[in-house]
Amino acid sequence: MLGSLLIGVPVGLGLALLEVRVLSLFFALPPPLLTIPAVALVVFIVFMVMTSTIAIAAALTAVTRVRPASVLREP
Numbered sequence: 001m002l003g004s005l006l007i008g009v010p011v012g013l014g015l016a017l018l019e020v021r022v023l024s025l026f027f028a029l030p031p032p033l034l035t036i037p038a039v040a041l042v043v044f045i046v047f048m049v050m051t052s053t054i055a056i057a058a059a060l061t062a063v064t065r066v067r068p069a070s071v072l073r074e075p
Contacts, residue, residue, distance in 0.1 A: 017033070
């Protein structure tokens with residue numbers, strides 16, 4: 001999950017920068033080059049970490065309740 005954050009955030013910011021550059025050709029007022037909403041970015045990261053933690057906990061709970069013999073047995 002940390003790897004996806006380390007890759008996804010800079011790639012997303014780079015794509016946003018390119019989008020602002022391209023869209024500025026269509027508008028009369030030049031937009032700021034790039035603004036990073038720090039609070040929204042932190043809230044998004046915390047939300048993603050929380051939901052990933054809940055999902056992995058639920059998956060591990062479900063896996064530990066299943067007996068391996070019943071899963072490996074052929075029908």
